[in-house]
Amino acid sequence: MAILLKNATVFDGERFLENQSVEIANGKISRLVSAAETQSIADEGQIIDLQGQILAPGFVDVQVNGGGGVMFNDQRTVEGLTEIVRGHRQFGSTTLMPTLITDSFDVMREAADAISAAINANVPGIRGVHFEGPYLSLKRRGVHAPEFLRDVDDEAVGLFTRGDLGEVIVTVAPECVPNEFVATLSEKGVHVCAGHSAATYEQIGEALKVGLRGFTHLFNAMPPLANREPSVVGAGLDDVESWCGLIVDGYHLHFASARIVVRAKPQGKIMLVTDAMATVGAEEKHFNLYGDTIHAVDGRCALDDGTLAGSDLDMMRAVELTHKELGLELGEALRMASLYPAQFLRLDDKIGRIAPDYDADLVAFDKDSMKVTQTWIKGEGEEH
Incomplete structure (x- = not known):
């Protein structure tokens, strides 16, 4: 089942992206989708609302x-x-x-x-x-x-x-x-x-x-x-x-x-x-x-x-x-x-970015407190 991480400021490894959601499937990042597209795929899998936090590579x-x-x-x-x-x-x-x-x-x-x-x-x-x-x-x-x-x-x-x-x-x-x-x-x-x-x-x-x-x-x-x-x-x-x-x-x-x-x-x-x-x-x-x-x-x-x-x-x-x-x-x-x-480590084709086909190794944190709230390793999430 796909997981959609929405309502975050996405740092893709190079720049910060607004109004983007990240879809995870089979332990990988499958795609980044716009906020407008998010609702149309809402019924396809689990949706996690990150409530304005920063989502970055783990x-x-x-x-x-x-x-x-x-x-x-x-x-x-x-x-x-x-x-x-x-x-x-x-x-x-x-x-x-x-x-x-x-x-x-x-x-x-x-x-x-x-x-x-x-x-x-x-x-x-x-x-x-x-x-x-x-x-x-x-x-x-x-x-x-x-x-x-x-x-x-x-x-x-x-x-x-x-x-x-x-x-x-x-x-x-x-x-x-x-x-x-x-x-x-x-x-x-x-x-x-x-x-x-x-x-x-x-x-x-x-x-x-x-x-x-x-x-x-x-x-x-x-x-x-x-x-x-x-x-x-x-x-x-x-x-x-x-x-x-x-x-x-x-x-x-x-x-x-x-x-x-x-x-x-x-x-x-x-x-x-x-x-x-x-x-x-x-x-x-x-x-x-x-x-x-x-x-x-x-x-x-x-x-x-x-x-x-x-x-x-x-x-x-x-x-x-x-x-x-x-x-x-x-x-x-x-x-x-x-x-x-x-x-x-010569692993930058797998980790270090939020991009399609990269491992879904991610961290979500509050930009004010700089406290981690959730992580994902190869798509498996954990709250903190």
């Missing part, structure tokens, strides 16, 4: 460590992944890349098996996996456990390219892995990003030449941009082809720094990410990581010593802060949360 979060009270590292199961999706869906995220923080190779393998099983079980919103580590810089490890940081495992390429994990992101410190490793993964379709790295500008440049595609949470866990040492940040800003993830929560980087990044990179190359931990979508605002208790206070996740440990950020809040604090028009903030990460 958000795409490429860095999600946890949510709904669950950390992926701790619950490497279909059930755990389902809870993470539940925690984030209420804030508009309809595509997630569950992110495994640095751990043992056995844990990495178990995480991969869980992702494969979740994809086979059609768990809504799971389209791949992000391995953040373990091939990272000891100097720039953040909260990643030093005992798990190591050289590239012999079986790493096989794990990352096994073929049943959907889209795969791997964050590495380029100075800690051979360029051949980056090249091999890139050639096999893996999205390789630089993060938790102390690399020089030149080292990043060499990695970019062989397939490095992005930068994980730019500015965080990497040296600052300096006059004679551009480092990772400078390389990320200077390169016009790569994508940069930004955690726009007011804690991971100053809003002014975020505005500078947006002005420095070509339009379309900045993705909003949450780097979210278990506290998003959960009543309890604390969790354990490697045996340490991390608390979320006023949206900031940190160890007792003040070290940042992921975020308590959801994607709707990231869009709101990008719009209001960075001063970007709402459409661009929405693209940074949907279309641009979809392009990074």
Whole structure:
């Protein structure tokens, strides 16, 4: 049965459209119809009146460590992944890349098996996996456990390219892995990003030449941009082809720094990410990581010593802060949360737009309160 979403301001991924309704059938967007046509097809299926809300492409979060009270590292199961999706869906995220923080190779393998099983079980919103580590810089490890940081495992390429994990992101410190490793993964379709790295500008440049595609949470866990040492940040800003993830929560980087990044990179190359931990979508605002208790206070996740440990950020809040604090028009903030990460994942022929034949992954939210009221994943709706 077709579903017609009417009486909304439709953001199609490029522009806002008034007096349009969106028809969903068989998990896809079948067509956009004018308000005048809406009544004529009213008897053909279910009609949902969105009462003037904004209807936009669902958000795409490429860095999600946890949510709904669950950390992926701790619950490497279909059930755990389902809870993470539940925690984030209420804030508009309809595509997630569950992110495994640095751990043992056995844990990495178990995480991969869980992702494969979740994809086979059609768990809504799971389209791949992000391995953040373990091939990272000891100097720039953040909260990643030093005992798990190591050289590239012999079986790493096989794990990352096994073929049943959907889209795969791997964050590495380029100075800690051979360029051949980056090249091999890139050639096999893996999205390789630089993060938790102390690399020089030149080292990043060499990695970019062989397939490095992005930068994980730019500015965080990497040296600052300096006059004679551009480092990772400078390389990320200077390169016009790569994508940069930004955690726009007011804690991971100053809003002014975020505005500078947006002005420095070509339009379309900045993705909003949450780097979210278990506290998003959960009543309890604390969790354990490697045996340490991390608390979320006023949206900031940190160890007792003040070290940042992921975020308590959801994607709707990231869009709101990008719009209001960075001063970007709402459409661009929405693209940074949907279309641009979809392009990074090479999924922009399926998600990131409201157009015929795209997956019906959608979010409806109130334009005044910026609160999500409903989401759809492949046409299946849920109220929030």
